[in-house]
Amino acid sequence: xxxxxxxxxxxxxxxxxxxxxxxxxxxxxxxxxxxxxxxxxxxxxxxxxxxxxxxxxxxxxxxxxxxxxxxxxxxxxxxxxxxxxxxxxxxxxxxxxxxxxxxxxxxxxxxxxxxxxxxxxxxxxxxxxxxxxxxxxxxxxxxxxxxxxxxxxxxxxxxxxxxxxxxxxxxxxxxxxxxxxxxxxxxxxxxxxxxxxxxxxxxxxxxxxxxxxxxxxxxxxxxxxxxxxxxxxxxxxxxxxxxxxxxxxxxxxxxxxxxxxxxx
Numbered sequence: 001x002x003x004x005x006x007x008x009x010x011x012x013x014x015x016x017x018x019x020x021x022x023x024x025x026x027x028x029x030x031x032x033x034x035x036x037x038x039x040x041x042x043x044x045x046x047x048x049x050x051x052x053x054x055x056x057x058x059x060x061x062x063x064x065x066x067x068x069x070x071x072x073x074x075x076x077x078x079x080x081x082x083x084x085x086x087x088x089x090x091x092x093x094x095x096x097x098x099x100x101x102x103x104x105x106x107x108x109x110x111x112x113x114x115x116x117x118x119x120x121x122x123x124x125x126x127x128x129x130x131x132x133x134x135x136x137x138x139x140x141x142x143x144x145x146x147x148x149x150x151x152x153x154x155x156x157x158x159x160x161x162x163x164x165x166x167x168x169x170x171x172x173x174x175x176x177x178x179x180x181x182x183x184x185x186x187x188x189x190x191x192x193x194x195x196x197x198x199x200x201x202x203x204x205x206x207x208x209x210x211x212x213x214x215x216x217x218x219x220x221x222x223x224x225x226x227x228x229x230x231x232x233x234x235x236x237x238x239x240x241x242x243x244x245x246x247x248x249x250x251x252x253x254x255x256x257x258x259x260x261x262x263x264x
Contacts, residue, residue, distance in 0.1 A: 001028040002077050002098075002260060005069060009082025009106070010167035011137060011147075013039050013046070016081070019244060020252055029256075032076070034068045036061045043165055050135035050166040058171065058187045062090050069096050075198075077259040081243050082106055082211060083171065086188055092198050093190040098263035101255040103203045104211045104240050105219060108188040112180055113218040121146035121210035125172045132173040137166035146210040150239040159241065192222045199229035199262035203255060206236035229262055 004024055006017045014033035021031045037060050038052040046053065065087060069076060075098040080088030085105025092100045107113075124142045125131055138146060140160045148156040175188045191197075202220040204213035213234050223230040235242065235251060242251050 003030045003072055003074055005076045005078045006033045007080035007084035007087050009084045011165060012163045013043055015043055016163055019248060023252055034065055037064050046165045053168055054135040056168055062087060065091060077263060079255055089190050092200060093194055097198045099198050099259040100200045101259050104205055104208050104242060105216055106211055107215055107219045108190045109186045111219050113215050115212045115214055117209040118212055122172055125169055131169035134169055135166035136169035148241045149209050150207055150245060193225045195225045195227055197228050198264055201258045202232045204234045205238035205240060205242045206234055207238060208240045210240050
């Protein structure tokens with residue numbers, strides 16, 4: 001049996017893993033779903049007052065996740081979705097994890113692929129520089145395009161009502177827009193030639209609008225350290241909502257099987 005740490009993405013909380021936790025636990029695994037600092041309360045509370053998450057930073061979040069992982073009795077399998085994928089890459093680069101799986105991952109610094117659907121998805125956050133200094137979110141229609149585009153409108157609205165929150169606007173501006181144009185190493189920089197990194201799998205959705213498969217493929221191809229394992233797998237018909245849209249069990253099974261076969 002394995003210990004599995006699930007790292008959620010932006011614009012949602014650890015509630016987004018509510019199907020995966022009992023699914024893996026029923027197989028005998030220990031499952032943890034740590035939140036980012038400030039994200040500990042329920043979705044409804046963050047909607048009512050998003051100020052606790054407006055100024056949280058990536059270094060604070062990585063440090064918090066490192067503390068959770070360091071307290072475990074064994075190196076866990078780390079799985080991260082969306083920006084949780086970026087955080088997973090940062091954690092593996094720092095020596096954590098027996099294996100990592102990133103799903104529809106946001107890229108670390110250095111990935112310069114920006115398909116039109118990604119720009120359109122993030123435009124509601126980038127259309128006003130003032131959003132860099134506060135928590136910013138999507139309307140139901142914008143969320144449907146960016147996250148749940150493979151779902152019918154009614155199911156997409158249900159997903160929005162249950163999971164969607166605002167997120168720190170600075171993360172999109174600093175790491176999604178400016179990181180590649182700012183001198184020096186930024187807070188999402190990873191060493192693509194780190195020979196001590198644990199095995200890493202990229203899972204992408206062929207219909208993902210906000211973090212398209214081409215972004216994840218480019219990210220995977222940047223890892224070039226000899227002696228390390230990096231794989232890429234695409235589910236052609238799946239969106240960014242792949243961890244909750246119908247058939248999510250197929251993704252969970254693929255991720256866990258790969259991680260257990262490659263864990264070190």
